[in-house]
Amino acid sequence: MKLYYSRNSRAVRVAWLLEEMGLEYEIQKFELGERAMRDPEYLAVHPMGRVPALEDRGITLFESGAILQYLLARYSNGHFAPPINSRDFPDYLQWFHYAEGMIMPPMNTLVVETILLPPERRTEINVKRSTKLLNQMLTAVDQHMAGREYLTSQFTAADIMTGHAVIMAGELGADLSDKPNLPSYIERLRNRPALKVAWSL
Numbered sequence: 001m002k003l004y005y006s007r008n009s010r011a012v013r014v015a016w017l018l019e020e021m022g023l024e025y026e027i028q029k030f031e032l033g034e035r036a037m038r039d040p041e042y043l044a045v046h047p048m049g050r051v052p053a054l055e056d057r058g059i060t061l062f063e064s065g066a067i068l069q070y071l072l073a074r075y076s077n078g079h080f081a082p083p084i085n086s087r088d089f090p091d092y093l094q095w096f097h098y099a100e101g102m103i104m105p106p107m108n109t110l111v112v113e114t115i116l117l118p119p120e121r122r123t124e125i126n127v128k129r130s131t132k133l134l135n136q137m138l139t140a141v142d143q144h145m146a147g148r149e150y151l152t153s154q155f156t157a158a159d160i161m162t163g164h165a166v167i168m169a170g171e172l173g174a175d176l177s178d179k180p181n182l183p184s185y186i187e188r189l190r191n192r193p194a195l196k197v198a199w200s201l
């Protein structure tokens with residue numbers, strides 16, 4: 001199995017699950033944005049030249065959430081996702097998809113507007129709107145986390161998806177001061193040995 005990975009990217013999610021599952025994998029690392037990500041060989045793996053991507057048993061897959069679901073279905077033996085007839089299952093699905101559906105869109109805008117664009121092309125209104133939206137998205141996670149250790153009754157791949165998005169939002173400087181449950185959730189996730197490895201490959 002081969003993982004295409006960059007630090008500080010959604011590829012950490014895939015490495016995190018692989019580490020949690022104790023699976024062997026090889027890794028090809030890119031610096032985010034480096035030219036090799038647009039080489040024809042890599043565009044044949046991921047048509048937008050992004051990470052993560054995974055090769056396994058002759059197939060190639062991109063989209064972090066899809067890769068996690070593939071790994072769970074193929075290798076997890078029922079770990080890291082609740083049974084479909086459990087009370088946790090709908091919550092699990094909801095928070096699994098919340099990361100890419102709700103948290104990452106305003107994060108993407110913020111990254112573009114505060115890091116990637118040269119100052120003369122940045123738009124203050126976009127920064128304000130995406131900061132407000134990100135704050136709303138994080139507030140919903142914070143409220144859900146009151147009295148909980150993880151998004152469902154046990155650690156699952158939903159914590160990898162949305163937990164990673166929350167961690168990245170914190171790294172980007174999102175305001176957590178009015179979100180009493182997120183700092184301890186972030187610390188709990190960061191203390192997992194599998195994330196420590198995945199973060200610093």
Ligand SMILES: N[C@@H](CCC(=O)N[C@@H](CS)C(=O)NCC(=O)O)C(=O)O
Pocket residue numbers: 008009010011032033037049050051052062063064065100
């Ligand atoms: N929805 C995709 C997003 C993939 C994506 O945008 N990856 C970013 C890093 S987090 C990337 O490769 N950026 C490099 C680029 O755009 O050149 C996923 O979850 O895998």
